[in-house]
Amino acid sequence: xxxxxxxxxxxxxxxxxxxxxxxxxxxxxxxxxxxxxxxxxxxxxxxxxxxxxxxxxxxxxxxxxxxxxxxxxxxxxxxxxxxxxxxxxxxxxxxxxxxxxxxxxxxxxxxxxxxxxxxxxxxxxxxxxxxxxxxxxxxxxxxxxxxxxxxxxxxxxxxxxxxxxxxxxxxxxxxxxxxxxxxxxxxxxxxxxxxxxxxxxxxxxxxxxxxxxxxxxxxxxxxxxxxxxxxxxxxxxxxxxxxxxxxxxxxxxxxxxxxxxxxxxxxxxxxxxxxxxxxxxxxxxxxxxxxxxxxxxxxxxxxxxxxxxxxxxxxxxxxxxxxxxxxxxxxxxxxxxxxxxxxxxxxxxxxxxxxxxxxxxxxxxxxxxxxxxxxxxxxx
Numbered sequence: 001x002x003x004x005x006x007x008x009x010x011x012x013x014x015x016x017x018x019x020x021x022x023x024x025x026x027x028x029x030x031x032x033x034x035x036x037x038x039x040x041x042x043x044x045x046x047x048x049x050x051x052x053x054x055x056x057x058x059x060x061x062x063x064x065x066x067x068x069x070x071x072x073x074x075x076x077x078x079x080x081x082x083x084x085x086x087x088x089x090x091x092x093x094x095x096x097x098x099x100x101x102x103x104x105x106x107x108x109x110x111x112x113x114x115x116x117x118x119x120x121x122x123x124x125x126x127x128x129x130x131x132x133x134x135x136x137x138x139x140x141x142x143x144x145x146x147x148x149x150x151x152x153x154x155x156x157x158x159x160x161x162x163x164x165x166x167x168x169x170x171x172x173x174x175x176x177x178x179x180x181x182x183x184x185x186x187x188x189x190x191x192x193x194x195x196x197x198x199x200x201x202x203x204x205x206x207x208x209x210x211x212x213x214x215x216x217x218x219x220x221x222x223x224x225x226x227x228x229x230x231x232x233x234x235x236x237x238x239x240x241x242x243x244x245x246x247x248x249x250x251x252x253x254x255x256x257x258x259x260x261x262x263x264x265x266x267x268x269x270x271x272x273x274x275x276x277x278x279x280x281x282x283x284x285x286x287x288x289x290x291x292x293x294x295x296x297x298x299x300x301x302x303x304x305x306x307x308x309x310x311x312x313x314x315x316x317x318x319x320x321x322x323x324x325x326x327x328x329x330x331x332x333x334x335x336x337x338x339x340x341x342x343x344x345x346x347x348x349x350x351x352x353x354x355x356x357x358x359x360x361x362x363x364x365x366x367x368x369x370x371x372x373x374x375x376x377x378x379x380x
Contacts, residue, residue, distance in 0.1 A: 253376040255281040261302035263293035290314025309338040317350040324351040333372035
């Protein structure tokens with residue numbers, strides 16, 4: 001196992017880092033102390049120089065100041081030497097402790113590696129024993145399977161013998177039954193021939209009765225058709241009489257009575273159609289949208305509606321659908337003007353009477369309006 005993955009090494013790494021940190025802190029403290037001692041010595045040297053200056057100024061105290069300075073320097077040197085020995089002793093002790101800790105860690109790693117090797121050997125031995133047990137179990141299962149297949153083979157042979165004996169008995173019974181069936185079949189064949197003769201006679205009688213019934217049905221249908229034709233002729237005569245009466249009481253709508261509503265968002269188109277229709281003597285109402293066209297129709301019902309397909313809001317198809325949905329305008333002729341050739345199906349579904357493509361001829365527009373006008377009858 002790599003060192004980074006050993007459990008005991010991982011457990012003792014914090015101790016190693018603590019010892020290294022403690023040693024580092026000790027070294028830093030020693031350096032700081034030495035720095036302070038150098039500063040102290042500098043200050044002491046300055047003090048000595050000041051003492052010498054004072055000794056020159058005060059001769060009577062020179063000797064005593066010199067002795068005091070000498071003694072102070074000697075004591076300071078002894079203190080520094082003693083402190084340095086203490087620091088060196090502490091560092092040596094810490095280094096010895098760190099080496100002992102490292103030695104203990106190495107021993108712990110060796111024990112862990114030895115224990116891991118023993119565990120690997122134990123696992124390998126357990127796997128070998130498991131493999132032996134699996135092989136023994138497989139052999140036992142194979143023997144049991146072979147014994148089971150042999151027992152099944154013997155049982156299949158026994159059942160085959162029993163089935164063969166049963167089949168022989170059934171074949172004997174079948175032969176006996178076939179002989180009896182053959183006798184019954186001969187009797188049934190004779191009975192069938194007799195019944196066939198009787199059925200043929202009955203079918204002949206039924207055919208004669210069917211032909212008679214069909215003849216009666218044809219005669220009844222002819223009488224019913226004649227009655228329906230008489231009723232239809234009477235109804236046609238009545239409707240013709242009513243039409244003649246209505247024609248006598250009504251007249252064709254004049255051009256100056258015909259109101260044409262033009263719905264188009266283009267002012268140019270509205271003016272053009274208005275001038276054309278006014279020149280033919282028609283009354284004209286103009287709407288620039290589908291909504292305005294519905295408002296005008298609510299005030300006065302027109303006789304013809306001319307609409308564009310594409311308009312803001314309610315377009316031509318929706319306007320036509322709403323016109324067809326209202327009972328008062330359900331039969332109103334609607335002429336739609338479009339520039340597209342693929343609007344036939346949608347126009348037919350909406351209920352447009354006639355679709356005019358752009359450009360359209362004025363004669364075609366006038367002819368369409370005239371056809372719508374002539375279809376309207378007003379009281380005479």
